[in-house]
Amino acid sequence: MSEKEALLISACLLGVECKYSGGHNAMAAEKIAALREKYRLIPVCPECLGGLAIPRQPSERVGDRVLSRTGEDVTAQYERGAQAALAL
Numbered sequence: 001m002s003e004k005e006a007l008l009i010s011a012c013l014l015g016v017e018c019k020y021s022g023g024h025n026a027m028a029a030e031k032i033a034a035l036r037e038k039y040r041l042i043p044v045c046p047e048c049l050g051g052l053a054i055p056r057q058p059s060e061r062v063g064d065r066v067l068s069r070t071g072e073d074v075t076a077q078y079e080r081g082a083q084a085a086l087a088l
Contacts, residue, residue: 004040008088011043018045022055042088050074050081 012019015026026032035041048054057068059078066078 004038006042007035007039008042008044008085009035011045011048014041014043016043016045018048018054020047020054020056020058044085044088046078046081046085048081049084050077050079052077052081 010025012024013027014032015024017024019025032041047056052074057070057072059066059068059074064075065073066075068074
């Protein structure tokens with residue numbers, strides 16, 4: 001039997017409480033099961049991989065930077081997290 005293809009998936013979609021608010025955005029169990037039938041799921045949270053805490057202030061892109069709601073520049077953490085996810 002051949003190994004399943006790997007699929008990176010947002011950890012919060014699998015029910016991991018890593019969203020900025022400390023919650024998750026879990027998909028329906030049957031959708032997750034269908035993905036697991038075909039893929040080897042690799043949960044990732046780029047924000048956590050980049051060193052951001054749970055919970056944390058929501059952030060958004062402003063030009064070429066990522067700023068939290070309070071104005072903190074978290075661009076470096078998002079870049080670190082993206083690079084770590086890419087390495088997986």
